[in-house]
Amino acid sequence: MPDINRLQPVPESTDDTKRPPGDGPDPDPMMPDTNRLQPVPESTDDTKRPPGDGPDPDPTMPDTKRWKWDDRERYESKLKSIEAGCNQYEQKLMGGIVNTTNISPNYSDIHINRTVIDQLERVTALALNRPDAFQYGVLRRNKVTGALLYGPPGTGKTLLARGLAKQSGFLMLEVTGADIFQKCWGEPEKYIKAAFTLARKLSPCILFIDEADGIFGARKSGDRKHQRGMLNQFLLEWDGMGSSMDSPFLLLSTNRPFDLDPAVLRRAPVHIHIDIPTVHQRQGILQLLLKHEDLGPDINLPILARLTPSYTGSDLKNLCVTAALACVETEVPDPVTGEYPSRRTLQRRHFNFALKSVRATTLNPKQLSQLDAFHRRAGG
Ligand SMILES: Nc1ncnc2c1ncn2[C@@H]1O[C@H](COP(=O)(O)OP(=O)(O)OP(=O)(O)O)[C@@H](O)[C@H]1O
Numbered sequence: 001m002p003d004i005n006r007l008q009p010v011p012e013s014t015d016d017t018k019r020p021p022g023d024g025p026d027p028d029p030m031m032p033d034t035n036r037l038q039p040v041p042e043s044t045d046d047t048k049r050p051p052g053d054g055p056d057p058d059p060t061m062p063d064t065k066r067w068k069w070d071d072r073e074r075y076e077s078k079l080k081s082i083e084a085g086c087n088q089y090e091q092k093l094m095g096g097i098v099n100t101t102n103i104s105p106n107y108s109d110i111h112i113n114r115t116v117i118d119q120l121e122r123v124t125a126l127a128l129n130r131p132d133a134f135q136y137g138v139l140r141r142n143k144v145t146g147a148l149l150y151g152p153p154g155t156g157k158t159l160l161a162r163g164l165a166k167q168s169g170f171l172m173l174e175v176t177g178a179d180i181f182q183k184c185w186g187e188p189e190k191y192i193k194a195a196f197t198l199a200r201k202l203s204p205c206i207l208f209i210d211e212a213d214g215i216f217g218a219r220k221s222g223d224r225k226h227q228r229g230m231l232n233q234f235l236l237e238w239d240g241m242g243s244s245m246d247s248p249f250l251l252l253s254t255n256r257p258f259d260l261d262p263a264v265l266r267r268a269p270v271h272i273h274i275d276i277p278t279v280h281q282r283q284g285i286l287q288l289l290l291k292h293e294d295l296g297p298d299i300n301l302p303i304l305a306r307l308t309p310s311y312t313g314s315d316l317k318n319l320c321v322t323a324a325l326a327c328v329e330t331e332v333p334d335p336v337t338g339e340y341p342s343r344r345t346l347q348r349r350h351f352n353f354a355l356k357s358v359r360a361t362t363l364n365p366k367q368l369s370q371l372d373a374f375h376r377r378a379g380g
């Protein structure tokens with residue numbers, strides 16, 4: 001365990017995420033020292049726009065079929081009428097409809113490269129807004145019906161998909177690989193079919209398969225029969241959608257893309273990589289995570305970002321939660337009123353404590369090289 005009081009920020013590097021925290025003589029890493037550490041310069045390749053800056057609606061895209069999320073009544077009555085016409089399998093999956101009228105995240109809760117959002121929006125909007133364009137001619141057999149989000153664990157893939165649900169105006173039905181295994185034990189094929197039929201009823205709809213490697217693992221000779229059956233059924237349903245007007249768009253997410261069956265990768269030809277955040281992105285994520293906290297004058301987020309190389313968004317969240325809990329634990333009530341302060345103030349020492357216990361989640365070398373190889377094959 002490195003001595004946190006000796007931790008020194010890692011020098012600026014474009015490839016900072018791969019570097020371990022350095023060890024140095026500086027007694028307090030959170031103390032800004034402008035001679036040693038310059039503010040992070042604006043990068044040209046990421047986060048050019050502020051995180052809360054959602055996309056401007058594309059005026060060329062008709063939005064007549066999209067939901068107006070503020071029209072809650074219409075949304076709820078539509079779901080009720082759909083539920084009434086659902087079979088038992090579809091009804092069990094209805095819990096997976098991402099309810100964007102409540103607390104779902106939107107893009108302002110995610111700090112992510114803007115081009116990733118643009119790419120994701122473009123591919124889903126094209127398929128769901130203009131199904132008519134895929135009814136004839138050269139596009140008839142060439143509709144992009146799916147996309148894959150992949151990257152290391154904790155990098156915000158699920159968060160991004162839910163943000164897309166909130167901001168795209170399309171309904172989203174979320175099913176995880178584990179769901180299909182657990183809820184649907186014994187009759188997974190029926191649930192798989194139901195996922196597609198329900199998604200059609202919700203049209204225009206994004207069918208989001210989280211932890212897709214759970215269902216879409218490559219077929220191997222040693223697989224259990226039902227596992228292969230599930231995958232085959234899924235592919236059958238997927239192909240069966242053809243380019244019909246109400247077919248859903250399939251969005252898959254995984255941190256093990258190299259485990260996916262090639263047949264799945266062919267059907268989801270758009271592969272979107274979400275990597276471990278850069279130092280600039282870490283700073284943005286920290287800003288988002290701490291936006292409702294009071295920070296002491298000794299907190300310097302650019303420095304904290306530099307002290308956390310290889311940390312994913314999820315690691316940063318754990319770091320902030322640990323720091324906030326440490327703060328609460330050390331709060332003392334006012335000796336006169338007996339009351340605790342109405343708001344906490346996070347200080348440098350809380351983060352120094354958190355940095356000791358929350359480390360970057362590291363993939364094992366084999367997983368890293370598999371992910372790397374997949375990324376290179378995908379043209380990244
Ligand atoms: N880019 C980000 N911006 C803001 N918060 C983030 C970001 N990435 C991760 N987080 C935080 O980490 C949490 C976990 O992220 P999420 O579950 O989306 O990761 P994931 O990529 O889906 O991981 P896994 O591959 O394990 O499923 C989020 O709820 C959020 O608090």
Ligand SMILES: [Mg+2]
Nearest residue numbers: 157158210253
């Ligand atoms: Mg996830």
